[in-house]
Amino acid sequence: MTIDYLVTGATGLVGNNLVRVLLEKQCTVRILARETSSRRPLQGLDVEWVIGDVTDKDAVQRAVTGVNCVLHAAADTHIGWRGLNRQRLINVQGTTFVAHAALTQGIRVVQISSVDALPIAKSPQEVIDEEATGEPKSKCTYVVTKRQSEAEVFRLLDKGLDAVIVNPGFMLGPWDWKPSSGRMLLSIAKHPSPVAPTGGMSGCDVRDVATAIVSAAERGVRGRRYILAGENITYLDAWQRMARQVGARPPRWRMGPLVRIIAGYGGDLWGYVSGGEPEVNSALIEMSQQFHYYDSSRAKRELDYQTRSFDASIRDAWEWFKREHYV
Template identity: 30%
Template sequence: MRVFVTGGTGFIGEKLIRRLLSEGYEVNALYRSEKKKEALALSQVNWIRGDITDEDSVDKGMRGCEVVFHVAAYAVAWEEHPGDFRKYNVQGTVNVLNAAIANGIKKIVFTSTAGIFGPSLKGIITEQTVSALPHFTGYERSKAEAGHVIKEYIEKKGLHVVIVNPTRVFGPGPLNQSNSTTLMIKKYVEGTWHILPGDGTAIGNYAYVDDVVNGHILAMLHGRSGEQYILGGENISYREFFDALIRITGRKHWLLPLPLPVMLAMAYLLVGVHKIYRRFLPPVTPAHVRKFNYNWEVSCEKAKRELGYTITPFEEALKKTVAAISSLTEVEIR
């Protein structure tokens, strides 16, 4: 069976392609950067140059395919051009859906984010959680909007679309804004990360990238159309995160607890410096700092029950990531 993957040179997309090839699938994949494509050395893939805003390249990529994995997204932290979130994540998704209809695609797996459900204000987050707060980032807003568009296409046009919602994904791969947790791990191992957000007690959910890739394939095989499936890992606090790093690496670097108002002031300062000098992208934005105020505990029980999704224990996944750290390089997301 031939499948089409958008975002094939990205953090999740590249690993998804390798997994699909290993299981005997034929793969068409969309790419923008020739340099990134060549670096992957995946000659078995039928590569199509273009992006999801280009209807013709999307249509060309789907020809002869039965399944689509729509992984591509505009996922930058720095929101200098807010309109780009809708351009890529909403209109780009519309282009994918229209091409799927034109090409008779049987199934689509759409990669969203668990961030659309909001923080865990009233218990653990599930697929039924409705965010009690406005979305923090343009990425979350656009992914939520794309989800509404998808539901309309399912109801009105009969498309079979399964939505997966990864949490904070980490693991070996390019160190860009889509893999920021691993970049933080690398900086800690090297002794250059010294920030503990708030008092370190805020809880997040961390998903190993191989588990997330597996979840995509399970969603293709077993997911119900119109349903969402959270693909996550363990719920742990920042302190627990760094304590695990200390145990694994044997390196105990100093960490400075930064009150959230201080972090917010620093974020605004970094944004201001960028606007004046244009020399670097702010490593953190005010919107992301505000998220540190909240717990983000999620449940993956639905994915486990309906898809057969499994979770790699956090420390085991962290060991694998640390072992690969020396080979990882920082790249810009473009």
């Protein structure tokens, strides 16, 4: 029997919401997951499991064989300086294996990238769309490898690959099992800060993004990029909204240079001492000073991308975390 969709990264925020959207549409779904992956995110869901890793070429080929479309959500999203080899393996080589397998099978792949792979606004008044040129400002390993993974997909387009690239913004919503971007909300609840980063984000709902990704698979134009972003707001505004939702004291000020230096380079120093890399490091601080403001007009026109309010996304993410006993 032919399977409608293969979803990679199905235990992550985007992938898990994708699986649920597909099942609601009565699609048949296969997932590629590591042996060590938690079964909890997919408990009770009617999916076919293939055990393997996107970095295993043979496992990818097995997973892709017999499906009509691949939604490639698997990625290492850590923002830092020290994970280049690991992120090249997962983000670049994994994407190459998936795209090659899709090309071999003659099926479409939707590469789920990030707005972090795009140029950034030079000021809060500028909004970036798909036609913007230039490199992202940050050279952290996540940004570099997401750009490289996109380049692999574009390269294979010339060889006949049927591919669409989507670039989601900062996503919140339910089913954030790891958690991923929801860590920001949990951190504000558990460790409220009087200061917030100086930059801005494009906040969106992962459920809206997942629905648009399926639309991209169904009717997206081959070789085209679609930004799936949302409300362009400063981090100060976003953190204040999150704090109000979780009942924490909201931040009042933007982070000054001294705080940025202490937080960023203090995290780097701790990483060198401990042999790891903490979540808060100078790469994260650098990116949080930038204005990641994006325009989703193309996706709204061509994919019928519809976005709910970011406040609703914050509320629903928080209610889900409470229901699943994260707080």
